[in-house]
Amino acid sequence: MNLQLFAQEKTEKATPRKRQKARERGQVFSSRELVSSVVLLTGFAVLKLFGKNLIENMIGYIESSWINLLNKEDLFTIPGLLSIFTEAMIFIAKTTLPLALSVLFMGILANVLQVGAVLSFEPIVPKLERINPLEGIKRIFSKRSFIELVKSIVKILVVGYIIYGSIIQVIDLFPLMMDMDIYSSFETLAGISFKIGVKAAIVLFILSIFDYIYQWREYETGLMMSKEDIKEEFKEVEGNPLIKSRIKQIQRQMARSRMMSDVKKADVVITNPTHLAVALAYDAGKNPAPVVLAKGSDRIAEKIKQIALLEDIPIVENKPLAQILYKSVEVGEVIPENLYHAVAEILAFVYSLRERRNYS
Numbered sequence: 001m002n003l004q005l006f007a008q009e010k011t012e013k014a015t016p017r018k019r020q021k022a023r024e025r026g027q028v029f030s031s032r033e034l035v036s037s038v039v040l041l042t043g044f045a046v047l048k049l050f051g052k053n054l055i056e057n058m059i060g061y062i063e064s065s066w067i068n069l070l071n072k073e074d075l076f077t078i079p080g081l082l083s084i085f086t087e088a089m090i091f092i093a094k095t096t097l098p099l100a101l102s103v104l105f106m107g108i109l110a111n112v113l114q115v116g117a118v119l120s121f122e123p124i125v126p127k128l129e130r131i132n133p134l135e136g137i138k139r140i141f142s143k144r145s146f147i148e149l150v151k152s153i154v155k156i157l158v159v160g161y162i163i164y165g166s167i168i169q170v171i172d173l174f175p176l177m178m179d180m181d182i183y184s185s186f187e188t189l190a191g192i193s194f195k196i197g198v199k200a201a202i203v204l205f206i207l208s209i210f211d212y213i214y215q216w217r218e219y220e221t222g223l224m225m226s227k228e229d230i231k232e233e234f235k236e237v238e239g240n241p242l243i244k245s246r247i248k249q250i251q252r253q254m255a256r257s258r259m260m261s262d263v264k265k266a267d268v269v270i271t272n273p274t275h276l277a278v279a280l281a282y283d284a285g286k287n288p289a290p291v292v293l294a295k296g297s298d299r300i301a302e303k304i305k306q307i308a309l310l311e312d313i314p315i316v317e318n319k320p321l322a323q324i325l326y327k328s329v330e331v332g333e334v335i336p337e338n339l340y341h342a343v344a345e346i347l348a349f350v351y352s353l354r355e356r357r358n359y360s
Contacts, residue, residue: 012230014223022223028115029219031212033151035110037205042106044198046099054095055190059183061091144218155207159200166196259331260303262293268350269308270325273317277301278325279308280335282347289334290343295326314350318342 014022022028047054170192177185225233263269266279267290276297282290294304308315321342329335335343 012225012227014225015233017233018223018225029216030111030114031208031215033208033211035107037201037208038110039103039107040201041205043099043103044201046102050098057095158203162199162203163196166199259294260307263304263307264311266293266313268346269304269313269315270322271305271315271317272319272322275301276322276326277304278322279304287334289340291334292325292329292331295331316346
């Protein structure tokens with residue numbers, strides 16, 4: 001059994017780094033159906049609030065326009081036609097501005113609430129696979145395309161059923177509209193259309209919630225990672241364990257090399273005598289107490305003692321003190337107060353030896 005296959009199965013949730021990289025590529029989770037239904041509902045809500053005024057303004061504009069047209073002397077000239085067209089565009093812009101701004105705002109808000117603020121140019125960067133006929137055929141006959149087709153068919157059937165059912169309920173009104181004036185007929189037809197539109201928008205919004213859940217699951221599935229993917233990502237973030245181990249080894253070697261060079265500055269080396277060695281130095285102008293310049297066990301201890309012999313640094317055997325210094329004091333730290341007396345005695349002995357040598 002090939003255990004590598006299990007490591008390559010995408011069974012793990014996406015890491016935050018994987019999600020961030022997906023966002024940077026423009027791969028974000030969103031439901032276009034939800035945005036469309038929200039925009040549609042917003043449009044009908046605005047029409048409900050301002051629809052009556054909108055119709056009245058349009059009728060008033062049309063009536064006044066006919067009167068103005070009849071009084072225009074330059075009606076069939078280019079400047080006259082251009083003036084009429086400009087006035088009509090300005091009127092349409094002013095009249096539909098609340099609807100357009102409301103729909104635009106809700107469309108942007110619905111997108112932002114789903115994906116947040118994302119700016120990525122990668123989705124529009126030209127790629128060869130996008131124009132590859134084979135890749136195009138695969139996308140056409142893919143699972144996603146099939147599901148999108150099913151969704152479209154369901155929407156058509158549902159909306160068609162709503163329209164059919166709504167028309168059946170008011171079908172008796174259509175013959176009566178023949179006896180109505182144009183304004184009343186238009187108002188009745190607009191009211192029927194509005195009710196049908198609202199029903200369709202509400203149903204589409206309900207369907208979009210299911211689409212939202214489906215898109216979320218597809219997005220999460222697409223981001224899932226295998227155990228091997230997580231290991232590779234960890235290596236990218238934290239670095240290759242072998243390389244990190246090698247770097248730490250080099251750092252230890254460099255620190256050890258500096259430590260060994262500092263042994264030459266020591267005043268005394270205290271030993272175990274065979275297993276441990278601690279090099280001390282005391283400079284009253286820099287530190288309040290003696291400082292551990294180097295310490296080590298076994299081979300490093302032997303190396304410290306060799307350097308001490310070559311540099312003519314006194315080596316004092318004191319097993320208890322050497323063990324305490326080795327275990328409790330790090331290189332570069334001053335000795336603790338409880339060791340002041342013991343170390344002071346040793347330093348006094350060393351200084352007395354040095355004075356005797358100088359005197360002799």
